[in-house]
Amino acid sequence: MKREETIRIQHLSIGYRAKHSVKTVAEGISDSICSGELTCLLGENGAGKSTLLRTLSGFLPPLAGQISILGRPLEAYREKELATVIGVVLTEKNNLQNMTVEELVGMGRSPYTGFWGRLSAEDKAKVQAALGLVGIVSLQDRLVQTLSDGERQKVMIAKALAQETPIIFLDEPTAFLDYPSKVEILHLLHRLSREMHKTIFLSTHDLELALQIADQLWLMARGRGVTVGTPEDLALDGTLDTFFQRKGVAFEKQTGLYRIEPSYQSEVRLEGDPVACEMVRKALRRNGIRADYDLASPTVVHAVFTPEGKPEFTIGSHIAHSIAELLETL
Amino acid sequence: MKRPVAIGMILLGVSILLLFFLNLLLGSVSIPAGQVWKVLSGGDVDNAIWQNIILKSRFPQALTALVAGAGLSVAGLQMQTVFRNPLAGPSVLGVSSGASLGVAFVVLLSGRLGGVALSRLGYMGEFAMTMAAIIGALAIMLLIVWVAQKVRGNVTLLIIGVMIGYVATAIIGVLKFFSAEEDVRAYVVWGLGSFARVSGGQVMTFVIIMAILLPLSFLLVKTLNLLLLGDGYARNLGLNVRRARMWVIVSAGVLVAIVTAYCGPISFLGLAVPHLCRGIFRTSDHRVLMPASLLAGASLALLCNLIARMPGFEGALPVNSVTALIGAPVVAVVLFKRRKEDTGE
Structure with missing residues (x-):
């Protein structure tokens, strides 16, 4: 399988720096993320998933350590350059009024458009291609405020595709979606990682789906750093067994899935x-x-x-x- | 440009021409339309008084209304986008309160300390008031820009802006208390807002300043479109959000400062016109909304000025009341209609 390392992380500490104090969320993260793969970041609320994504996107400076993107340190990129390397899909919900799907996806072309932001014929073709890849060509004239959550998520993914970045980060793209939509979105992202050879890194709470669809898992726990591996390897070496250990939940090695485990009488x-x-x-x-x-x-x-x-x-x-x-x- | 957009722009342009002409035509002295046309085209007019009324009073007033309306509306649109708040307008950041504070200082304190009532100084007094308003407005704006670099959230910034406005108003109240009645009246009249106050020579200065500033504010269209997406997405698309926010505030703040300095605080136009334009053009693209707001703002200001001067009112109606009386229903109707359409889909 063709996989190339696109993101390398060394001894990374992430967190927030206030005036007089530093709040470290996670430290000692060293690993890499590869292209052509879907990498899922799992962890409980508060484990630092969003902080890690924000740090990797360049929104938040790392407390320590290095991040290199396509062989170049993250901090060496200028804002405009980074916009053509990393595309994001965020949890922040924009209350957009009177903007069509096509226009919103077109915004993904902004790093390439000129001073007034006018789309060239080539830009328009790329927007259409992005809509096609996600399968929402029929939605293109709809106003964004009339879309369902799942449709809106697909539009934001199409935006990231129109941005033509080799790397896409998604912060909980499956939250607030119904089950079929979750499956659809993850399948779509998996397909894009293979077909477009993109590096796709997403955080999610949908454990079961991630175990089935992810090529690589990043398990993040408060105070325990990050454990990385394929779902199967993590199942075999017992990491998954202990990772989400809670009363009433058990990891089943045969299926590689978690199931509810009551206390037996x-x-x-x-x-x-x-x-x-x-x-x-x-x-x-x-x-x-x-x-x-x-x-x-x-x-x-x-x-x-x-x-x-x-x-x-x-x-x-x-x-x-x-x-x-x-x-x-x- | 799509065809409906072009048609809308042309209609707005035509409405400006029409309302501008009506502003010259209608007033307490009735002048035949043919004569108005003659004055404009530089021909001989039967009545020298008519020529005077049109050239010295109605024409400058209409021009002031046009430019002020355009400036306030563009500033309002920029404020609403940068704060992602439909209730934001030119006055929210305390910029117009700053102008009021500057004027209050000059008008009220000069009488108290210098022993000269500014209201009696004529042209010099007028100039001093304009300068004071500009300085006051820009000072508040710089304060806001400084705060904008410190705080991250838009809502925080908005609230701080509103608080600064309250403080300015409070200081004005104190100043009023210690001032001569005559000066207080001069301040109150300024506070009512008027397109008629700007006299001959100053009109040209005002128009020229605005003719430079308005095109400059158009340079921000791509920035404004990106800001619509929210800070995170805007940043990911290569925008330096902090710097962008600062520039938009500076642009809107300067426009409001200049207009307020020359016309006094004109309420509601800047809030209502962007909503009106979003309703008409059904878009959030600033490449359409900016020119649309400019044209619609000019048009609506001319209409308000016309109503304020209607025969019967004889200039007794303050422009501020008219803009609010027209602006408030416009915003309500547009928002109500949009709600109905959205739920109907």
Whole structure:
């Protein structure tokens, strides 16, 4: 796979400098972010995700350490140059009135336009291309204030594409979206990283989706710095297991996903058809009963499919024909 | 430029010409339209008094209204964009209060300390008042610019501006208390605002200054468009937000300072006209809104001046009352209509 390091971070400390005090949010960050990949930044609220993004975008000076973008120190870029290297999608909601989608995406061309900001034919073509890549050509004449949150997010992504920067940072692009829109936006960003060979770095709270779609994960925890790796590597070495450790949440290595784990009151041994057993396990887990194949429990549930294809659950002498019935019996 | 935009601009231009002519035509002395035309084209007029009325009174007044309206509206648009606040206007940053403070100092203190009532000094007094207003307004503006470099949030800056305005008003109140009644009246009259006060020679100075400043303020269109997106996005697109904000405040502040110095505080035009233009042109692009505000501001100021001078009022109606009476409903109607359209979509 073709991947090139575009952002290198060395011994970076981030935070805020006030007049008499320094508030360090995270320190000792050293790693790199590559092009052609989708990198997701995960962490609890207050872990410093936004601060890291703001620092990498050049909005906030680092407290210590170096950031180099495309082989050049971040602070060596002038504002105008940086505008052609890094594009951002932010959480700040602009209350734009009477601006069309096409005009807003056109604003992404500002670093390239002249004194009055007039778009050339070439600029307009690039705006159309950006709208096409995100799949919102049909929205181009709509006013921004009439869009849904998901559509608006896509418009801002199109803006970043029109900006033609090799690097795009997104601060929680999936917040406030419904589930299908979250999936759509992340898929879109993943596709863009591959097809356009962009470096895409985003922060998100959507753990499950990030685990499935990200090429690289950046795990950020307060006071523990940053851990970087592919989702699979982090799963295998146990990092994910401990990272979001909370009562009631467990990391499942088989699927590489987190699931809700209640405290169990009793146990049940499973036997029979794997599909049927899986459903029983899921239903019982929800009810505080741990069910698995290799448990030494006296209670045994035998789950099978009858020749007619109907599920059948046997507990001792009882036979249940649905999960609901089974739960009642237990 | 798209066709509807061009048509709108032409209509605004025509309305200015029409209202300008009506300003010359209508007044307490009725002069036939043909004679007005003759005076303008430099022909012989039957009545020398008519010529005098038109050239010495109505023409300078109409010109002042036109230029002042344009300046205040452009300044209002810039303020609304930089503060992202639809209620921002030329007066919010205390710039016009600064002008008032300058005038109050000169008018009220000169009587008290120097023993001369400025209101009796005629032309020199007028000049001193103009200078005092400009100095007062620019001083407040520099203070605001200095604060703008220190604070990050727009709302904070806006509130500080409003506070400075209150302090200025309070100082004026104290000054008034210690001043001779005659001087207080002179100050109050100034405070009512008028396009008629500027006399012959000063009109040209005023028009020339504004003719230089207005095009300069147009240099900020791209900056203003970027500021619409919010600080973060503007910055990411290569804009130095702090510097941009400072320049917009300086531009709007100087425009307001000059207009206020010559005409007194004119309320509401600067607030209402940008809303009117957004309503008419349905855009937020400053390449359209700036010229539109300039034209619509000039046009509306001429209309207000015309109404203030309507036969029957005989100049008794202060321009400030007319601008508010016309401006307030305009803003209300535009906002109401927009709300209806937005929810209808």
